[in-house]
Amino acid sequence: MSGHATLAPEGVEEIDLKALERELAGAVEGEVRFDAGTRAIYSHDSSNYRQPPLGVVIPRHAEDVVAAVRACREHGAPVLPRGCATSLSGETTNVAVVIDTSKYMREIVEIDPQREIARVQPGVIRDQLAEITESRHELTFAPDTSTHEYATFGGMIGNNSCGIHSVMAGRTADNVEELEIVTYDGERMRVGPTSEEELEEIIAAGGRRGEIYREMRELRDRQADRIRERYPDIPRRVSGYNLDELLPEKGFNVARALVGSEGTLATVLEATVRLVHSPPARSLLVLGYPSVFEAADHVPEILAHEPVGLEGIDSRLIDDMVQKGRHTSEVPLLPGGEGWLLVEFGAEEREQSHARAEECMAELRRDPTAPEMKLFDDAGEEQRLWEIREAGLGATSYVQGERDHWPGWEDAAVPPARLGSYLRGFRRLLDEHGYRAALYGHFGDGCVHCRIDFDLRSAGGLRTWRRFLDRVADLVVEHGGSLSGEHGDGQQRAELLPKMYGEELVGAFGEMKRIWDPGNRMNPHKVVDPYPIVSNMKLGSDYAPPEVDTHFAFPEDGGSFAHAALRCVGAGKCRNAASDTMCPSYMATKDEEHTTRGRARILYEMLEGQTITDGFRSDEVHEALDLCLSCKGCKGDCPVSVDMATYKAEFLSGHYKRRLRPMAAYSMGLIMLHARLAQHVPRLANLLTHAPGVNRLVKRAAGLSGEREIPPFAHQTFKAWWQGRGAVNPNADPVVLFPDTFNNFLHPEPIKAAVRVLEDAGFRVVVPAPALCCGRPLYDYGMLDTAKLFWRRMLDALAPHIHDGVPVVGIEPSCVASFRDELPNLMPHDEDAKRLSLQTLTLAEFLQRHAPDWDAPRLSRRALVHGHCHQEATAGMSAEQELYERLGLDAEILDSGCCGLAGSFGFEREHDEISREIAEQARLLPAVREAGEETILIADGFSCKTQIEQLSERRALHTAQVIAMALDHGPSGVAGSRPEAAYPDLVQNGDGRLREAALVGGAVAAGLGVAAGATALLRSR
Ligand SMILES: Cc1cc2nc3c(=O)[nH]c(=O)nc-3n(C[C@H](O)[C@H](O)[C@H](O)COP(=O)(O)OP(=O)(O)OC[C@H]3O[C@@H](n4cnc5c(N)ncnc54)[C@H](O)[C@@H]3O)c2cc1C
Ligand code: SF4
């Protein structure tokens, strides 16, 4: 029982993969990818399982799917249809040709509000449809998985998915009207409810369709009594095939019988789904009980009040969240207790939904053991509480000081009336096996979620897990429940189905499979005739990735790069293209390869060694990481804080060890060195980078895009300006102002404004004399040894200030993020590094903490703020928000994602186009275009400002400049439109031409020397 080895369906080793790939490429308009990188990326779903596929087809339309299935059939290749692959039972992994409909097949074909139906392609996302139908027609597709922002209809149909609002209108099976499908043997048909008459006609017409219908009718007739007897009559019966839908009383509904078949019977080409009224007004009542068991006991009496949502959570979930510092401001909103029910009431008007909640409360109060109750009035607070519930997986996966928690028994369902009893028995079993789990879920439907700290790495641990699964499956069956209440059987539960249904019905599932897929080529060995539970595992007792010496310490992963590569739990949030920062490259490409998840998986595969065999040298891994902007969006937005920017830097460091990097690494990664040279000859440097003709050659040599303008160097750097200044506030408290490379050499005006603000707030500004740089651009190219040298120099130069506890203010957010994030991660044992990382603040944070009594100037203007992605990920924007309020600004912090320029990324020749695309797709440019001409645009990041300036008609100001405007002009600020015109980033003045000419020769020679030296140094790394 070692578990890790990959099992494959019969006969795949005999397939001529090259010929299959060729045939597929000729047959479909979409993409066909059989390369190792793609196979690695598609090896996983969100479960404990992995199986590298044979190859991947990304069809553009239904005809492509049909053609792909035909080509596979001709080669005997198994097929696995796939949506977003957020499945938790291993049903979306197999050694098969994956047909991924999620990239192109996203068309909503029809919405008919009168008939209350919609027709969708399988790659349409649940929220893509629901957002339209809810806003325009007050209709919705009721099953709303926690993954509703990215799960597809194909996948929801495959798994018979459910969600919070299934209480209102059931599972996906209950909301599907008709399907268009294609079978493995090429029969394309529409299926749905079938009257006896139609059934006779179809059978009489014969052919493959008639045969399928005839055999299904025979199967139904033989098994009808057993189905009626053994199928539990509960809201969440998701395990097994829906043979009950073929019963006469259910109208021989073939569409619904196929729902939940997990890609094992046929491929869905189009679905007609039912829409239900979505009450526009909602009220949230939260009930606090002494324990989660008592909360569960009270579910039936709450259900009598007909809520539209009824969810449960226990105190362990809250403890885990608090321990991780997540949702800490939401937790106090909960009423007292150790187990909670979140009860949502719906109606046409808010007063009505509130009245229903109040009725429920009044009745509960009659009981002397009434729960603590809190009815919410604020939509924002309600949303935040739902986020607690939806954050279950992120909160419980990796808890400090505990074993990792995994899926594996995460969605069983029982009759709601027996939920309390089941939970008590479940907790006893967990305790008996030494397991820990927080409990939460769709209590109104009797469905319980949890991740459990199974030991999936040792033979003993695997045996205990397997024993536990037998015991807990028995417990569910004793309670009249379903092994799966929404995630499906896949490989995780299929072996246990005889306990729930008995051997005869499991035999009937096999017969259903043979009727539809006689050759066992559709997602083989999932649901029917399953692979053993302990096989095809990501872990297993024979999983042994190499331990790698790394530059970063990876403290959250116990110092292990392999654990970091395993960290992604596959929740799929990085495939949400509509909000947040993560993941800009996916937002632009809609390609799995360019998700955080895809990158995490290929890193896992690189260490695992089966699909990617050349380790850190791998070009496939390089390609998958290439479009990662190192924006850190994932570190902030991913529920388990996958930190791809750090993993990428580590990978690139290994990848280029003792090899030359691309030119941009030297031109942009070492910008701090070039800038130091350029400060002596700024006009020459600007001439080379701006003179028509010459500039193209320079950019080409530097690996940069010819379409991008290189920001000019300042004739007078900030530090040169600073040196000529007299002392201000000489006896006041000191603050170190960090002159970062970008603001010192390229944008001196914002940092001068920062001096002005700090002095106005009563501080003595100190600017370090040595040339310092945090090395921010080095991480993007994995130049980590050089970055460490820079930090060493920084720590030496700042040591006296660090020891005196003098705060350090950085005005470039990405530099502040480096002090906070990269510095302690690269130098985990250096006490000064820890101190400096804690002492470094943004301007707003500094003013908030150290100048609470400052009489801030007022500015009564409207402002739109784009937060830098690194800042959003490492510190958030709350201090900035508070500062803007203090100034009196009507400031809106945009959900505008990553700007797309991301340091040097957008300047690089091969990334310019996608950088522009990201600025559009991640919502920054549309917001800038929509801003009124008098609205002040604020962006503190050098990249963000540059992107806005280069791709729009506007320019954004730094927060320091905005405060300077208030100091200069009073509350109304600069009059008229485009107020930024009065506050440039760069004012070119001073002559010094002669001096510059004299220095040119020396500078050029020095430049060549530095370049040669740098190249030699980097070759040696
Ligand atoms: C964090 C997290 C939270 C979740 N919360 C919920 C929840 O609240 N409720 C819930 O029900 N589930 C939940 N799930 C499970 C999962 O998100 C749902 O089952 C979801 O509907 C799957 O959609 P998908 O697009 O990811 O499907 P996939 O995983 O891609 O596919 C699911 C199954 O459908 C099959 N399939 C896909 N496309 C087709 C097609 N065109 N034709 C035939 N078969 C097809 C696949 O072969 C596979 O067997 C959760 C998962 C995670 C990771
Ligand atoms: S990277 Fe994070 S958000 Fe993306 S799938 Fe993995 S866990 Fe989910």
Ligand code: SF4
């Ligand atoms: S760092 Fe940014 S671009 Fe890279 S994976 Fe994370 S979110 Fe995506």
